[in-house]
Amino acid sequence: MRYISTRGQAPILSFEEAMLTGLARDGGLYLPEIIPQMSRADIAALVGVSYEEAAYRIMQPYVGDTFTEDEFRAIIARAYAGFGHAARAPLKQLDSGHFLLELFHGPTLAFKDFAMQLIGQLFEASLKRSGKRVCIVGATSGDTGSAAIEAFRGLEAVDVFILYPHGRVSEVQRRQMSTPSEDNVHAIALDGHFDDCQARVKDMFNDFEFRDAVGLAGVNSINWARVLAQVVYYFTSAVSLGAPHRKVSFTVPTGNFGDIFAGYIAKRMGLPIDRLVVATNQNDILHRCLSTSEYKPDGVIPSISPSMDIQVSSNFERALFEAYDRDGAAVSQLMEELGAGAFNVSQGALQALRENYDSGRCDEDETRATIRDAYTRTGELLCPHGAVGVKVAEEQRDAATPMITLATAHPAKFPDAVETASGLHPPLPPAMSDLYEREERITRVANDLGAIETLIRERTGN
Numbered sequence: 469m470r471y472i473s474t475r476g477q478a479p480i481l482s483f484e485e486a487m488l489t490g491l492a493r494d495g496g497l498y499l500p501e502i503i504p505q506m507s508r509a510d511i512a513a514l515v516g517v518s519y520e521e522a523a524y525r526i527m528q529p530y531v532g533d534t535f536t537e538d539e540f541r542a543i544i545a546r547a548y549a550g551f552g553h554a555a556r557a558p559l560k561q562l563d564s565g566h567f568l569l570e571l572f573h574g575p576t577l578a579f580k581d582f583a584m585q586l587i588g589q590l591f592e593a594s595l596k597r598s599g600k601r602v603c604i605v606g607a608t609s610g611d612t613g614s615a616a617i618e619a620f621r622g623l624e625a626v627d628v629f630i631l632y633p634h635g636r637v638s639e640v641q642r643r644q645m646s647t648p649s650e651d652n653v654h655a656i657a658l659d660g661h662f663d664d665c666q667a668r669v670k671d672m673f674n675d676f677e678f679r680d681a682v683g684l685a686g687v688n689s690i691n692w693a694r695v696l697a698q699v700v701y702y703f704t705s706a707v708s709l710g711a712p713h714r715k716v717s718f719t720v721p722t723g724n725f726g727d728i729f730a731g732y733i734a735k736r737m738g739l740p741i742d743r744l745v746v747a748t749n750q751n752d753i754l755h756r757c758l759s760t761s762e763y764k765p766d767g768v769i770p771s772i773s774p775s776m777d778i779q780v781s782s783n784f785e786r787a788l789f790e791a792y793d794r795d796g797a798a799v800s801q802l803m804e805e806l807g808a809g810a811f812n813v814s815q816g817a818l819q820a821l822r823e824n825y826d827s828g829r830c831d832e833d834e835t836r837a838t839i840r841d842a843y844t845r846t847g848e849l850l851c852p853h854g855a856v857g858v859k860v861a862e863e864q865r866d867a868a869t870p871m872i873t874l875a876t877a878h879p880a881k882f883p884d885a886v887e888t889a890s891g892l893h894p895p896l897p898p899a900m901s902d903l904y905e906r907e908e909r910i911t912r913v914a915n916d917l918g919a920i921e922t923l924i925r926e927r928t929g930n
């Protein structure tokens with residue numbers, strides 16, 4: 469399988485190259501040149517197979533001959549072995565015709581584990597073969613960093629440095645980053661905001677001398693392998709509800725558009741999905757764009773669903789590329805306009821987007837009310853992100869088609885917001901119940917590129 473960039477100018481890469489590169493050299497995002505198809509018989513044959521077996525069958529055509537069958541199966545097995553539920557992504561019923569896909573049984577209690585755990589194993593297998601070492605550096609507002617640390621801890625060919633804004637992540641998120649004891653894990657508390665962390669990471673990637681010396685690599689949400697890993701649970705959940713013989717719809721709490729774009733890929737592969745609903749919090753740029761055609765960032769307002777507090781939704785570029793019939797020049801033009809403040813999607817592309825995506829928003833009061841109501845009506849304690857999804861799904865679903873809402877994090881990851889809304893303090897799962905007693909290791913640094921680079925060079929011996 470060959471991978472092409474959404475801006476049409478970067479070299480065509482193999483799966484392995486696209487995975488290790490992340491962002492394309494022309495600033496674009498990689499996508500497979502053709503989308504492999506699953507026939508109705510292929511989909512029907514997923515009934516009753518394990519999550520890992522389904523993952524192998526769905527992802528294999530994208531990975532091609534990068535790994536042998538045994539290698540790739542072993543990678544998948546290791547990726548999901550640490551999940552706290554046999555089904556990996558279990559489906560729960562909320563109401564007649566409304567189901568919740570629980571994506572929070574991974575080691576850091578958020579759906580990002582599905583992609584990050586796989587990518588950790590893919591990197592390790594690939595680097596072992598080449599004898600190379602890489603240094604993963606990432607910025608996080610909480611969930612991505614903990615998922616990355618959990619995925620790479622203890623792996624031989626990788627060091628992982630995560631920059632988070634000092635004092636601005638939840639205690640659970642901080643402890644998930646600071647308590648792993650492996651030497652290759654480095655939780656860095658930066659004196660600044662999340663935007664500062666992101667800016668310093670970008671600076672490091674632009675410092676080519678440093679970048680090459682330490683072997684910098686990125687695993688942010690634009691990495692194609694992350695999107696690919698997320699395609700799997702759209703299939704497994706739809707098959708549980710009768711696909712390919714019955715259509716289902718999905719509502720997805722959305723920020724960077726990576727998760728819902730995986731749903732689009734599943735649909736393009738042949739999964740009978742009726743509607744894909746984008747659910748946003750008060751940072752509703754995606755909902756506004758799909759409603760009006762104008763994409764105009766106007767500043768993030770912090771919310772109780774912080775993992776969706778986004779104004780520049782990186783994976784939306786992939787959806788635009790598809791809506792513009794894979795015209796890289798048109799996408800480049802839009803991104804240039806965005807650099808100057810905003811862009812407008814053409815009428816044709818807007819129509820194409822609306823054929824694939826519906827959208828809705830849920831404000832802070834509605835989020836809290838949904839947590840409260842869902843608990844009263846069903847006994848299910850939702851995290852604020854899942855609650856945004858459930859609220860929008862309730863507004864948009866119809867009686868004819870089952871709706872699956874993605875529950876992207878465990879309520880115990882956002883205990884304060886959940887307690888304020890419901891009066892209940894969500895307990896951590898048993899495997900994590902000693903998180904508050906574990907010893908923390910944190911390095912605090914100034915918001916200064918030189919200081920951060922020196923630290924990374926010292927720790928990696930470069």
Ligand SMILES: *Cc1c(COP(=O)(O)O)cnc(C)c1O
Pocket residue numbers: 578579580611612689721722723724725726727728775776853876877
């Ligand atoms: C990252 C995240 C999201 C948003 O996912 P995208 O792929 O960025 O759209 C939603 N909920 C939680 C809990 C997350 O961590």
